[in-house]
Amino acid sequence: MGQQQLLLIVLGVIIVGIAVVVGINVFTTSSSQANTDAVIADLTNIASDAQKFYKMPTNMGGGGNAFTGYTIPARLASSANGTYTASVAAQAVTLTGKGNQIGTNGTDSVRVTMVVGPSNITSTTINSR
Numbered sequence: 001m002g003q004q005q006l007l008l009i010v011l012g013v014i015i016v017g018i019a020v021v022v023g024i025n026v027f028t029t030s031s032s033q034a035n036t037d038a039v040i041a042d043l044t045n046i047a048s049d050a051q052k053f054y055k056m057p058t059n060m061g062g063g064g065n066a067f068t069g070y071t072i073p074a075r076l077a078s079s080a081n082g083t084y085t086a087s088v089a090a091q092a093v094t095l096t097g098k099g100n101q102i103g104t105n106g107t108d109s110v111r112v113t114m115v116v117g118p119s120n121i122t123s124t125t126i127n128s129r
Helices: 002-055
Strands: 082-088 093-102 109-116 121-127
Touching (some): 002 082
Antiparallel strands (some): 093 109
C-alpha cells in the first residue's frame, strides 16, 4: 500500500508541475499580446493627433496640409505601455512604438510601426512575435 501512495503522490506532483508550466506560458503570451494591443492603441491616438496637426491651418499652429514640423506631444511620447517616436515626411508620418514587455519571441521588446497618411493609417507592422 505504501508504494501505491508514493506513486500517486509523485504522479500528482508531476501533473501539478506541468499545469504550472502551462499556466506561466499562457500568462507570458497574454501579457505580450496585451502590451502589443496597448501600444497599438497609443499609436492610434498619436496618429489622430498627427492628422489633426496636418489639417489645421499654419496660422493656428498646424501643418497646413503637411506633416512637416509635427512632433509627438510630451504627454503622448511615453506611457505605461511604452515609448514612441516619429519620423516625419511632408505627406506621411511613420510612428514607432517600443513596448515595455518582451515579445512572444522571448528576446526582443514588443515593437509596432504605423504609417499615417493625411486621412488614414496606411499600414501597421507588429514585430517581436
